[in-house]
Amino acid sequence: MATVQLLYFARLREVLGIERERVVLPEGVATAGELRAWLATRGGAWTTELDTKRQVRIAVNHDLADAAQPLSDGDEVALFPPVTGG
């Protein structure tokens, strides 16, 4: 079973009310996209914010990832809104 560290940033962190958490990936959750879909089943703001219609970026171990990116034990996975620096 893979355990991953989740980080949330900016508006997503505020709306979800959480900065970081460690989760054990359940059966059938092995990619970044599956992780997002699984988190969206938590209900409330999770369901609204992580809906597939919303723009959410995912980084795995500090690199932007697409939905198909596989997850491994010990990965750091960050979820955040589109970036607005510069």
Next chain:
Amino acid sequence: MPVRVQEGDFDISAEIRALRAGRNDVGAVASFIGVMRDFNEGSGVTELTLEHYPGMTEKALQQILDEAHGRWRLQDALVVHRVGCMRPADQIVLVVALSAHREEALAACAFIMDYLKTRAPFWKKERTPAGERWVASRASDDEAAGRWLGGEKP
């Protein structure tokens, strides 16, 4: 250090002097400074807070510089990005590119900014008379970054 994330302000003259130190092969120095405006999306902005993702930010900026080095012949390039609290007229970001010729320095500078806008994990929260709000990303920034995907080169 080609990439720096810091709370404090920067001095473009000092940065360029340090980057050029010991080099006599530089023919062009292109630079860009992003500055905080006191308006955005139709309302006044009195304060800006910049958040980032420590660890990923430095890596993402370095990857952008590496890609710029791969596309153009640059002697060196630099990105300094501030985080924390800022006020109108404050400097936010500095990009410098050194090359033998201006076309490459100017193109690299524009490329680095376009990619930074869409790939480096920074987020702006602004204070307006109506309260605080997170700045929304712009489709025009994605388009600006997208124009480099076709292998466009000067």
